[in-house]
Amino acid sequence: MGIKKFVITSLKFLIAVILVCVLSFLFNSAYVNIRGYEIEPHQNILILGDSHTEYAVDDTIFTNSVNLSHSADSYFYSYLKVKRMKQENPQIDTLLLAFSNHNLLSQYDERWLLNPLHIKSKFRIYTDLMSFSDFGFFLKSKPMPVLQGIMEMPKYSIKLLLKGGIKERDLGSFKPSERNKLAENIERFKKDSNKRTLKYSEIEKSNFFNIINFCKKNDITVILVSTPIHKVYLSNEDKMKEFELLYSFYDSKLNGVTFLDYSFYNIPDSCYQDINHLNRKGAQKFTEQLINDIRSNSYTSAIDK
Amino acid sequence: MLFNSADFAIFLPITFFFYWYVTHKNVAIQNVFLVVASYLFYGWWDPRFLTLIIFSSFVDYSIGLNLSKSGNPKVRKALLFTSLLVNLGLLGFFKYYNFFVDSFVDAFSFFGREIGAQSLNIILPVGISFYTFQTLSYTIDVYKGKLKPTNNLIAFFAFVSFFPQLVAGPIERATNLLPQFFNKRTFSYTNAVDGMRQILWGLFKKVVIADNCAKFVNIIFENYPEQSGSTLILGAFFFAFQIYGDFSGYSDIAIGVSRLFGFSLMQNFAFPYFSRDIAEFWRRWHISLSSWFRDYLYIPIGGSKGGKLNKVRNVFIIFIVSGFWHGANWTFIIWGFLNALYFIPIMLLNKNRINTDSVAEGKLFPSLKELFQMLFTFLLTLLAWIFFRAPSVTDAIRYIENIFSDSFFSIPSALNEWLLTIALIIFMVFVEWIQRSKKHALELEHNQLKKPLRWAFYLAVTFSLFWFGGAQQDFIYFQF
Structure with a gap:
């Protein structure tokens, strides 16, 4: 008798926990759906990617763009974002997508896409954008971080309430940085001599082509962008091999897609916050150059809208 | 596992x-x-x-x-x-x-x-x-x-x-x-439910308190020569709560799980940081080990019987052996030795059994005297914990020397990063203070809180494991 009552009480508690999570999820979804994905009518260029574009493309200068890049975002998340943003903002006609040596390599899967910490932190933000199959993918790959992400839903609700939610651009934004870690980052980079075998990530490749195909279908011009990278990084033999692989991938698979490669763009050390991210000053210089290049080469008509 | x-x-x-x-x-x-x-x-x-x-x-x-x-x-x-x-x-x-x-x-x-x-x-x-x-x-x-x-x-x-x-x-x-x-x-519903509460509090102490403290403790102890005196004090403070959260948390989970299976284990921690003297601390900290040494070592070698010299010798033996039990390192022996030094004066003055009840029993706040006694006892244990945590005796001594440097009164570095952990420690201390006369901190009686509030509190503690939990660490005592 006692044990039955105990099991029922335990189940009731479990249901209460689940209920709080479900209610939080519904609340978060409703809250961000009110105006969450809506951007200004003049903003027709969407910028997506990871920390490279997050720190490098200043959308306050690039006035008709909106930068929703987010640190450690894989193409999986960029795909979710472009679908929803286009749905809510039909004026979007150009996508600037981060495309660099690391984005398609399998060795980065565990570091970014399937990293438990990233799954946990991104899950609460992106759940609203996910389908059941997306959810199933993570649950199958990393169940614990997914559970942790679900349990963090109520915390996110509190954050939304306290900080005004989507105004914080949890989906991603341009992040001006004043950090100066270049010297120590170079030191660390030189010490890191891990040899890795270069292989494409099948998951990321598929997500990448999903983005390209989606854009084609919806008349969105895709411009692939790689942001400036410090010369020390580029002088590394292994990194160069990664770039070679990227270029051969682009040449063979992406016929007709514009690729603006600024990896080797010459920019002073004072513009870097670390070996592969620009600081505020660097972002300003780079963004101005990017706007000029797009405009002068007419890669997209969207630039002068 | x-x-x-x-x-x-x-x-x-x-x-x-x-x-x-x-x-x-x-x-x-x-x-x-x-x-x-x-x-x-x-x-x-x-x-x-x-x-x-x-x-x-x-x-x-x-x-x-x-x-x-x-x-x-x-x-x-x-x-x-x-x-x-x-x-x-x-x-x-x-x-x-x-x-x-x-x-x-x-x-x-x-x-x-x-x-x-x-x-x-x-x-x-x-x-x-x-x-x-x-x-x-x-x-x-x-x-x-x-x-x-x-x-x-x-x-x-x-x-x-x-x-x-x-x-x-x-x-x-x-x-x-x-x-x-x-x-x-036989299965007891009351026991099992209270066991679950004890498990929950044990997890809170381990995952939220100990694992968060561990992050800062590792940074501070591994880089102690570059830290300010105030940061080093904070490091020792964090370690005091890391080891408490870690070990008493484990004990709470162990006792709680046993209760689910119909077993009753002895209490291992009885809110030791509310102790008014070091003798009381040792009656409340790792009780099962202290009483083991008392019964199988201290009493057989004479205990508190005989002359003062014998008593002093026996206290040194039990504390040094207890230190050595923790690990094969001189740091643990010095830790035991220090605790013996703390204990001997009150034993010789025959005051080691004056604080056998719970502090400020029946009152919400302690008296100023009790507060001072608790703080003083905590500071003594804090000093000993530095030896317990440091990799060598030399490191421990240098750590203490560096505390008393010019930067003793400076604001600890990166304090804002540590504020959340400090706030969580304060919350734990607050809950344990309210519940200090109980066997564990979540032993709530029906008249203490109404059911919806009790459940809301349990839910909050459960969610806090996920919201504030630190990176998973092994239990410290697994290495002993």
Whole structure:
């Protein structure tokens, strides 16, 4: 008798926990759906990617763009974002997508896409954008971080309430940085001599082509962008091999897609916050150059809208 | 298997189900099941070390039986000696071999003689210090006639390997735990629900307090030469709460889990940081080990009987041995020595038993005197913890020297990063202060809080494990 009552009480508690999570999820979804994905009518260029574009493309200068890049975002998340943003903002006609040596390599899967910490932190933000199959993918790959992400839903609700939610651009934004870690980052980079075998990530490749195909279908011009990278990084033999692989991938698979490669763009050390991210000053210089290049080469008509 | 892991979250309900629904009709079958579950739990780390537990259990089981058969004092002594030799021999080899070899080499080299002894690459079996002491208590009690030896092999094996307390205690006495394996366990709803609450609070202390403190403790202790005096104080403060959260958290989970299976284990921590003197602290900290040493070492060597010199000697022995039990490093010995130094004055003044009740009993706030006493006792333990945590005695001394530098009154570096952890510690201390007369902090009575509020509180604590939990760390006491 006692044990039955105990099991029922335990189940009731479990249901209460689940209920709080479900209610939080519904609340978060409703809250961000009110105006969450809506951007200004003049903003027709969407910028997506990871920390490279997050720190490098200043959308306050690039006035008709909106930068929703987010640190450690894989193409999986960029795909979710472009679908929803286009749905809510039909004026979007150009996508600037981060495309660099690391984005398609399998060795980065565990570091970014399937990293438990990233799954946990991104899950609460992106759940609203996910389908059941997306959810199933993570649950199958990393169940614990997914559970942790679900349990963090109520915390996110509190954050939304306290900080005004989507105004914080949890989906991603341009992040001006004043950090100066270049010297120590170079030191660390030189010490890191891990040899890795270069292989494409099948998951990321598929997500990448999903983005390209989606854009084609919806008349969105895709411009692939790689942001400036410090010369020390580029002088590394292994990194160069990664770039070679990227270029051969682009040449063979992406016929007709514009690729603006600024990896080797010459920019002073004072513009870097670390070996592969620009600081505020660097972002300003780079963004101005990017706007000029797009405009002068007419890669997209969207630039002068 | 760690208590704070997904593996254990799956293991526990499955074990619970089989225990109460499949094997419940027969105590013997239930005990067999507990042995299997316990060996699975332990073997999850390294199944090779199961042989040690089985061997140790078998030796003490056999010695117990032979002690009952023999009336010859010499034979009985020889049997007791065999048990001590086997158990302490295994412990000594796995835990202390390298320490002694290195210490001998250092001692000889100090006198200008180089010897070529080599240390071995030995892995310390998890929990060996705990189950060794538990089996020893059985043999010693049987030898002394306090306990009848058991001929129930399975019950004895279940007693030695009982999974909730196998790897980090509480170190149970055979007189308390062994008889519980002979009787049919009945499920108590009240006990089980309170057990769940105790598990929840234990997890909070481990995951939220200890694991968060660990992050800062590691940074501060590993880079102590570059830290300011105030940051070093904060480092010691964090370690005091890391070790408390870690170990008392483990004990709470162990006791709570045992209650789910119808077992009652002894209390291992009784809110030790609310102690008014060091004697009270030691009555409240790691109670099962302190009382083990009291009963099997301190009292046999004379305890507080005899002249002052004898008393002082005995206190030094028990604290230094207790320090050495924690690990093969001089830092633990100095830690024990310091605690003996703290204890001796109040023992000589005959004031070591004046604080046997709970502080400010029946009141919300302590008096100024009590507050001062608690802070002073906490500061004494804080100083000793520096030796406990530092990698070497030299590092500990330098750490303390650096505290009293010019930067003693500066604002600790990166304080804003630590504020959340400090706030969580304050919350834990607040809840424990309110509940200090209870067995554990979540032992809420129905009239204390209304049901919806109680449940809201439990839910908040549950969610806090996920919201504020630090990166998963091993339990500190697994290495002892």
